[in-house]
Amino acid sequence: MAASFEAELPSKPVQEIAQSTKEVPERFIHKNGYPQDIHDSVPLMDPLLIDLSLISTEAELQKLQFALTSWGCFQVINHGMTSSFLDEVRHVAEQFFALPLEEKQKLYLTVYPEDLRKLNFWPENLPRFREVVLEYVTNLKIMLEVILKAIARALTLEENCFLNEHGEATMIARFNFYPSCPAPQRVFGLKPHGDGTTITMLLQDKEVEGLQVLKDDNWFRVPVIPHAIFINAGDLAEIMSNGIIRTAVHRVVTNSERERISLAVFCLPNPDAETGPLNELINADRPQMYKKVKNYIELFFQHYQLGQRAIDVAKL
Numbered sequence: 001m002a003a004s005f006e007a008e009l010p011s012k013p014v015q016e017i018a019q020s021t022k023e024v025p026e027r028f029i030h031k032n033g034y035p036q037d038i039h040d041s042v043p044l045m046d047p048l049l050i051d052l053s054l055i056s057t058e059a060e061l062q063k064l065q066f067a068l069t070s071w072g073c074f075q076v077i078n079h080g081m082t083s084s085f086l087d088e089v090r091h092v093a094e095q096f097f098a099l100p101l102e103e104k105q106k107l108y109l110t111v112y113p114e115d116l117r118k119l120n121f122w123p124e125n126l127p128r129f130r131e132v133v134l135e136y137v138t139n140l141k142i143m144l145e146v147i148l149k150a151i152a153r154a155l156t157l158e159e160n161c162f163l164n165e166h167g168e169a170t171m172i173a174r175f176n177f178y179p180s181c182p183a184p185q186r187v188f189g190l191k192p193h194g195d196g197t198t199i200t201m202l203l204q205d206k207e208v209e210g211l212q213v214l215k216d217d218n219w220f221r222v223p224v225i226p227h228a229i230f231i232n233a234g235d236l237a238e239i240m241s242n243g244i245i246r247t248a249v250h251r252v253v254t255n256s257e258r259e260r261i262s263l264a265v266f267c268l269p270n271p272d273a274e275t276g277p278l279n280e281l282i283n284a285d286r287p288q289m290y291k292k293v294k295n296y297i298e299l300f301f302q303h304y305q306l307g308q309r310a311i312d313v314a315k316l
């Protein structure tokens with residue numbers, strides 16, 4: 001139910017709807033047998049913590065390899081950002097959602113490349129918003145490189161190969177707001193999806209759980225670890241790794257008690273460049289499984305609208 005990229009925005013933002021009524025509009029009711037037991041019976045997953053300060057050690061790279069190939073996600077700690085700074089990021093996100101509607105509607109933030117930052121569209125009435133968000137994404141940009149290098153090493157490849165295939169990163173920040181919901185058994189916060197990214201870096205709500213990940217046809221709750229950043233591999237990591245990394249399919253469930261906020265930063269390759277499986281990962285045992293793709297995000301949203309997955313089109 002969170003507002004997603006522009007194409008998906010409902011006519012009236014969900015935050016406003018939740019404020020004006022306790023009835024859930026029909027279009028939010030999930031049609032395909034939403035399970036009643038979404039919360040209690042879904043097990044908690046292992047946190048899959050990766051310590052970035054130890055990322056060049058064999059032990060950490062092995063954990064990363066396991067996380068990428070079996071789950072497609074992990075959580076990073078010791079990333080260099082303090083807990084109080086992460087709280088400040090959450091705080092500006094909360095302030096943002098308290099703004100009048102016109103200010104919020106303008107927002108969909110490309111943060112990299114820098115020349116595509118349309119700072120004039122950023123909320124003006126929040127004194128610390130720009131500064132905090134810019135500091136946060138500057139840190140994430142550095143972290144993206146560290147992670148792409150670590151992913152290469154975890155797959156026993158030369159450390160720059162993912163980074164080179166990726167090229168200059170596009171990074172898009174999206175603030176998600178999930179109101180408390182009177183019918184959590186029947187309404188998703190976000191329906192099951194894989195992201196159309198290389199990786200997505202998510203700052204979760206500090207207290208309210210809601211994110212779940214699919215593994216071998218079973219859902220697992222992602223634990224809230226306030227000082228960690230949750231990283232999920234998207235379709236482009238699956239494509240670049242020729243299927244060795246699995247996109248983490250995930251969903252967000254709602255609850256009737258509390259609202260939830262998260263900040264997702266989507267990391268994508270340059271949309272004008274072709275991105276495909278790394279040559280190092282194509283061989284007689286593992287033939288090329290995906291086509292090269294260009295401007296994948298567009299393909300992604302065309303399919304998302306139809307409830308389909310773009311990665312299926314990219315498969316050979």
Ligand SMILES: O=C(O)CCC(=O)C(=O)O
Binds near residue numbers: 190
């Ligand atoms: O809010 C979350 O926990 C997940 C958000 C998400 O999956 C997305 O924005 O694509």
Ligand SMILES: [Fe+2]
Binds near residue numbers: 193194195200250
């Ligand atoms: Fe997502």
